[in-house]
Amino acid sequence: MARKRTPTKDANNHNREGKANSLEPTTKPSSSKDNVKQQPKPWLKTSHLTLVTIFITFITGLVCYSVYPELTSLTSIKRKPMPSLRKIVDSNQNNDILQRDISQEGLRNVFQPDKVSEIVSIFGQAPNLYRASDEDVAKLRAKFLELKTRKEEEGESDNSSQDVKNSNTVDLEPKRHKSLQSISESLKSSQIKGDIPEHDSGVDKLNHGLNRPKSNSESVETPSSKDSESLSDNSLSKNQDIDIRPHTVDSKGTKNMEVLKSTSAEKKIINSQENAPQRKGESKKKGPIILSAENPHMSLDFNDIQSESATQKELKHPNKEKLDTKQIKKKEIKSSTSRKNSEEVLTNQKMKGLKLSETTKENAEKKTDEQRNSVKQKQSSKGSSKSHVGSGPSETEFTASFQRTFVPKKTFYGGRRIAPVELLNQKPSNSSVKVYLFDDFLSQQECEGLMRVHNHHIKANTKPPILCFDSLNTLRKHIRDAGKRVKVTSQIFTEGTSCVNESFSLQLQSWLNSNWSYSTAFYPGESKFSTNVAGRLQQAMGLKPENGGKFQITSYPLGKAYKTHTDCTLGGVDKRDRVVSVLMYLNDAEDGGETRFPDLGIWVKPRRGRAIVWNNMSPSGGCEPHSRHTASIVKKGKKYILIRWYYYQSFLGLGQRPTPPYLPERDEHQAKVSCDDYDNGSCRWYDEWTYEHLLEYPNNKLNIS
Numbered sequence: 001m002a003r004k005r006t007p008t009k010d011a012n013n014h015n016r017e018g019k020a021n022s023l024e025p026t027t028k029p030s031s032s033k034d035n036v037k038q039q040p041k042p043w044l045k046t047s048h049l050t051l052v053t054i055f056i057t058f059i060t061g062l063v064c065y066s067v068y069p070e071l072t073s074l075t076s077i078k079r080k081p082m083p084s085l086r087k088i089v090d091s092n093q094n095n096d097i098l099q100r101d102i103s104q105e106g107l108r109n110v111f112q113p114d115k116v117s118e119i120v121s122i123f124g125q126a127p128n129l130y131r132a133s134d135e136d137v138a139k140l141r142a143k144f145l146e147l148k149t150r151k152e153e154e155g156e157s158d159n160s161s162q163d164v165k166n167s168n169t170v171d172l173e174p175k176r177h178k179s180l181q182s183i184s185e186s187l188k189s190s191q192i193k194g195d196i197p198e199h200d201s202g203v204d205k206l207n208h209g210l211n212r213p214k215s216n217s218e219s220v221e222t223p224s225s226k227d228s229e230s231l232s233d234n235s236l237s238k239n240q241d242i243d244i245r246p247h248t249v250d251s252k253g254t255k256n257m258e259v260l261k262s263t264s265a266e267k268k269i270i271n272s273q274e275n276a277p278q279r280k281g282e283s284k285k286k287g288p289i290i291l292s293a294e295n296p297h298m299s300l301d302f303n304d305i306q307s308e309s310a311t312q313k314e315l316k317h318p319n320k321e322k323l324d325t326k327q328i329k330k331k332e333i334k335s336s337t338s339r340k341n342s343e344e345v346l347t348n349q350k351m352k353g354l355k356l357s358e359t360t361k362e363n364a365e366k367k368t369d370e371q372r373n374s375v376k377q378k379q380s381s382k383g384s385s386k387s388h389v390g391s392g393p394s395e396t397e398f399t400a401s402f403q404r405t406f407v408p409k410k411t412f413y414g415g416r417r418i419a420p421v422e423l424l425n426q427k428p429s430n431s432s433v434k435v436y437l438f439d440d441f442l443s444q445q446e447c448e449g450l451m452r453v454h455n456h457h458i459k460a461n462t463k464p465p466i467l468c469f470d471s472l473n474t475l476r477k478h479i480r481d482a483g484k485r486v487k488v489t490s491q492i493f494t495e496g497t498s499c500v501n502e503s504f505s506l507q508l509q510s511w512l513n514s515n516w517s518y519s520t521a522f523y524p525g526e527s528k529f530s531t532n533v534a535g536r537l538q539q540a541m542g543l544k545p546e547n548g549g550k551f552q553i554t555s556y557p558l559g560k561a562y563k564t565h566t567d568c569t570l571g572g573v574d575k576r577d578r579v580v581s582v583l584m585y586l587n588d589a590e591d592g593g594e595t596r597f598p599d600l601g602i603w604v605k606p607r608r609g610r611a612i613v614w615n616n617m618s619p620s621g622g623c624e625p626h627s628r629h630t631a632s633i634v635k636k637g638k639k640y641i642l643i644r645w646y647y648y649q650s651f652l653g654l655g656q657r658p659t660p661p662y663l664p665e666r667d668e669h670q671a672k673v674s675c676d677d678y679d680n681g682s683c684r685w686y687d688e689w690t691y692e693h694l695l696e697y698p699n700n701k702l703n704i705s
């Protein structure tokens with residue numbers, strides 16, 4: 001290194017050494033005096049200089065290549081379509097934290113915990129797959145082959161070979177770690193109680209009917225040719241990221257197990273889009289990667305949010321002077337469009353009919369769908385489009401088309417490079433869901449500010465919340481589990497709602513010990529933060545700011561979770577569907593709290609500032625069942641997240657949902673607690689925000705019509 005920094009001196013040193021060696025090949029060193037006197041032969045000097053120059057060029061080349069591997073176009077290797085462990089980005093090498101985080105945590109994110117230990121047991125140490133050398137890859141491959149061969153020799157009849165330790169078999173399916181047994185069990189129970197049942201006919205049908213994305217849809221939108229900063233390259237070249245595909249190993253051998261190499265994972269990420277349909281009119285671009293040096297990390301002013309949040313009233317009703325409280329309340333009752341709320345709340349008819357056997361959220365969603373469809377039918381039979389508040393395109397006008405909703409790009413902010421990491425499916429499936437991970441997407445200051453604001457909002461809701469249930473059964477289960485022997489009938493619900501009255505809500509609050517997660521929301525344009533983050537997401541993923549909805553902060557106290565669900569509505573196509581979800585972790589949950597995609601075998605650990613982004617839609621524009629995910633139980637500490645959903649079109653143009661939930665009148669400082677399927681994630685407290693709040697927000701800084 002010293003040589004590199006001071007080439008002149010090094011050259012001199014070389015000359016000196018070279019001369020001493022060539023002239024005096026004995027052990028006796030020549031004195032410096034001798035050296036000064038002795039003149040090097042000119043041919044010797046030239047050759048040494050040439051050598052040094054070659055050396056420096058080589059080193060410079062190496063450095064350049066490792067920093068910007070995409071600049072060097074090496075041998076193309078034909079890409080195989082089947083993805084595997086992960087594709088990962090060559091992120092900022094100078095950032096130790098990012099590197100450490102990616103190599104250690106990222107590994108755990110991608111593999112199930114015991115998969116990591118399996119690999120550790122193969123390598124004898126935690127392999128840094130992020131920067132694994134050819135040798136490491138070869139080692140993994142060789143070991144894998146060895147184990148596989150051994151297994152075959154020992155006879156595959158031994159079913160107990162499931163036990164990795166006993167059989168030394170590399171289990172290709174992700175498994176759960178022992179230490180996470182309790183999570184696993186709880187999740188199992190959530191699977192039974194609250195999850196989409198594995199054999200749920202609707203889901204099943206969709207699962208089986210779901211094929212790999214097809215390419216021929218006329219309605220498919222082609223990526224904009226303007227999208228020049230998107231990374232696109234079909235070639236994979238020598239410097240490697242790893243793509244080992246054990247699940248492609250056939251029963252006879254391992255010839256299908258591939259180790260792919262790439263100049264950078266970003267390329268791979270884009271390459272992975274080759275797995276997506278080749279869209280009509282879409283030309284596969286090849287070309288230079290344009291790195292944007294722009295710094296979107298504008299100064300963030302949390303005082304902005306804080307000062308707003310200091311007066312909850314103002315924050316909740318920014319246009320307060322124009323609306324008197326009663327008006328607002330009325331509107332709230334009629335038009336709250338908090339999606340989860342609306343999906344979880346049954347209508348009056350449902351409550352009265354007490355056809356409560358379908359207790360899953362998905363079923364509730366299906367019901368909501370049915371209602372929606374019947375509304376649609378009514379609308380179309382009348383031949384008119386329903387005019388919702390904020391009237392967007394009418395229901396009948398909407399045709400979902402697969403949109404290139406996100407394009408991962410390199411981003412710079414705060415002088416750092418944030419690179420997307422694609423987390424690959426660990427389970428063979430025909431899922432079209434792609435999950436991308438960004439570390440340090442939010443700064444510490446942002447995370448802390450958001451948590452502060454969130455806590456402040458909760459405290460500002462001085463009145464006890466109103467409790468609502470998706471079914472009478474759910475309410476009964478809660479009462480039973482609280483150890484109370486109280487009989488309740490449907491009469492307990494406030495007329496026309498699925499919520500209980502104020503005094504019983506208070507009673508329940510103490511029985512349930514306020515055992516719920518908390519969600520508060522704010523809307524785009526209401527703080528510098530929302531504008532900044534919307535811009536950052538646009539830059540990082542190409543997400544249109546105007547298509548993003550509210551920003552929802554959720555905190556999970558110890559022991560809380562959120563059941564397996566999809567963010568979109570299964571079984572239909574709706575313009576209000578959440579096309580893309582962006583989940584940002586505001587803190588490190590000390591233990592537990594992982595976001596789990598059961599169909600993909602992907603777990604993501606909460607880490608402060610980390611963001612994950614995934615699509616919920618299949619290429620046909622419908623809700624992709626494989627996008628279902630779970631917030632695992634928080635086993636230690638507390639978990640805070642910020643979530644934002646992106647829609648097909650401008651959020652403001654969507655209009656309110658056709659079937660708004662029926663909610664009782666509530667005070668301004670009164671949140672709603674919504675309990676559905678009985679589970680650890682059964683109840684969630686919502687700081688009530690409505691669609692009107694957004695529309696009435698006077699200075700819509702995003703200026704969306």
Ligand SMILES: O=C(O)CCC(=O)C(=O)O
Nearest residue numbers: 562594595630631641643
């Ligand atoms: O907390 C998580 O990990 C997931 C949350 C989530 O999926 C949601 O709020 O929709």
Ligand SMILES: [Fe+2]
Nearest residue numbers: 565566567629
């Ligand atoms: Fe979700």
